[in-house]
Structures are given as structure tokens and as C-alpha cells.
Amino acid sequence: MQVPSNELVRFEYMIDGNPIGVRSLLGQLVADLGKEQIDAGALTNVEIVFAEVLNNIVEHAYRDDLNGKITATVQIIGNCVLFQTEDFGVAMPQNRLPRIESKDLSVDVISLPEGGFGWNLIHELTQELRYRRVDERNMLKFSIKI
Amino acid sequence: MQLHSETYSDALLITVQETRIDAAAAIAFKDKMRELTDNEFARVVVDLESVDFVDSSGLGAIVGAMKQLGAGRKLELASLSPNVEKVFRLTRMDSVFTIHDTAMSAVEPNKLAG
Numbered sequence: 091m092q093v094p095s096n097e098l099v100r101f102e103y104m105i106d107g108n109p110i111g112v113r114s115l116l117g118q119l120v121a122d123l124g125k126e127q128i129d130a131g132a133l134t135n136v137e138i139v140f141a142e143v144l145n146n147i148v149e150h151a152y153r154d155d156l157n158g159k160i161t162a163t164v165q166i167i168g169n170c171v172l173f174q175t176e177d178f179g180v181a182m183p184q185n186r187l188p189r190i191e192s193k194d195l196s197v198d199v200i201s202l203p204e205g206g207f208g209w210n211l212i213h214e215l216t217q218e219l220r221y222r223r224v225d226e227r228n229m230l231k232f233s234i235k236i
Numbered sequence: 237m238q239l240h241s242e243t244y245s246d247a248l249l250i251t252v253q254e255t256r257i258d259a260a261a262a263i264a265f266k267d268k269m270r271e272l273t274d275n276e277f278a279r280v281v282v283d284l285e286s287v288d289f290v291d292s293s294g295l296g297a298i299v300g301a302m303k304q305l306g307a308g309r310k311l312e313l314a315s316l317s318p319n320v321e322k323v324f325r326l327t328r329m330d331s332v333f334t335i336h337d338t339a340m341s342a343v344e345p346n347k348l349a350g
């Protein structure tokens with residue numbers, strides 16, 4: 091019996107957890123996925139989400155440690171891209187994903203938020219977002235439709 | 237962080253000469269904006285034509301740059317690329333800023349195209 095073959099497209103990356111490492115990973119990922127003929131809108135979503143995920147690891151998990159390693163695995167399966175990131179930074183507060191906060195933007199300019207947009211962007215554009223703390227590792231998994 | 241500024245009759249036009257306003261660049265952007273807007277222009281237009289990526293840190297820095305202007309002054313944006321426009325739309329920050337298609341339409345709206 092012929093079984094349709096699923097070509098497995100998978101990329102693995104490792105960077106130092108700092109903003110320059112994040113830029114380089116994003117550039118490489120967009121180039122790698124671009125070769126797989128993923129459309130521009132989906133690539134935008136990937137870059138938006140992954141920038142937020144990586145920035146969170148750099149700022150909150152690794153804080154002042156500019157050399158903490160972040161590994162990322164990216165797999166294209168059907169009409170989804172599956173992501174997994176691992177880092178050895180501090181755990182998420184209460185060992186779980188932060189709640190979404192909807193922001194009141196009708197306030198005066200002086201009171202506008204300058205942060206906290208990241209998790210909303212992640213939730214908007216991903217499916218199956220999951221976080222686990224295993225031993226000394228943070229593991230985040232999510233998928234993005236393409 | 238390369239920003240270029242030009243004065244017009246009723247606005248200060250600041251052109252961002254970087255492709256990304258992201259976590260690596262956010263603080264430098266906000267600091268440079270503070271320097272360039274340390275004047276009396278009531279309207280400051282930021283031309284983002286060269287910028288193809290803004291993350292939440294960059295967005296926060298743009299909000300911060302607006303707050304730095306102080307009362308009675310406005311920060312407006314121009315030439316948002318599709319990627320950047322998407323981030324503003326998903327965060328609903330497109331409702332907070334006046335967004336122009338082009339920098340020229342923001343600073344010289346009465347000039348006929350030609």
C-alpha cells in the first residue's frame with residue numbers, strides 16, 4: 091500500500107539570549123521559511139510572534155544574562171508551523187502562561203501603556219500555546235497556521 | 237539609531253533610517269527622539285517608510301516618544317509597511333495614532349502631486 095510521504099521540513103537554531111541573537115535568529119528563520127514558499131502574510135505572523143517569544147525569554151527568563159542559550163525547533167507540518175523553544179532561565183511566574191490583559195487605550199496620552207503588548211500578539215496569532223517547566227528548563231510550544 | 241529631521245511650516249518631520257524598531261533598538265530610538273523633539277513643534281510626523289519591522293518593544297518606544305512630547309503636542313506616523321501596520325492593528329494602537337499614507341501628505345497636504 092502506498093502511503094503518501096510527508097516531507098518533514100525542520101529547522102533547529104541556537105542563539106545567545108540577547109537582542110542581537112534574537113535579530114539574527116529571526117532573519118535566519120524568515121529566510122529559511124521563505125524558501126518553503128510560505129506566503130508573506132504567514133511569514134509576517136511568524137516573525138511577529140517569534141520576536142515576542144524570544145524577547146520574553148531574553149528579558150524575563152534570562153534577565154541580565156546575555157549569554158543564556160535559547161534553542162528553537164521549527165517544523166512545517168501540513169498547513170501549520172510548529173515551534174518549540176527551550177531555555178534555562180527563570181520560570182514563568184506561578185509556572186504558567188500570563189493572562190491576557192485587554193488594554194484601555196482611550197486614556198490620556200500620559201497614561202498609555204508602553205509595554206505588555208507582547209503576550210496579546212502571541213495569543214492572537216498562535217494556536218495550542220503551551221508552557222512547561224521541566225527540571226531547570228522552560229519549554230514553550232505553539233503553532234502558527236500558514 | 238539613524239533618524240533624520242526636517243522642519244516644515246507646521247510640522248517637524250523625522251525620518252527613521254533603520255529597517256527595524258525592535259528590542260535591540262527601542263531604547264536608542266526613544267533617546268534619539270527625545271533629542272530631536274526637544275523644541276516647540278506642536279506636530280511631529282515620524283516617517284516609517286524604511287521600517288519593515290516593529291515589535292512590541294518598538295511599539296512601546298514609539299508610544300514613549302509620543303509621551304515625551306508633552307501636553308499640546310502630537311506625534312503622527314506615516315508610511316507604515318504592511319508588517320508594521322499589522323502590529324499596530326492587532327494591538328489596536330492604530331486607534332491611538334494619526335497614521336498618514338505618506339510623509340508628504342502629512343507635512344505638505346496642499347501640495348499638488350506631480
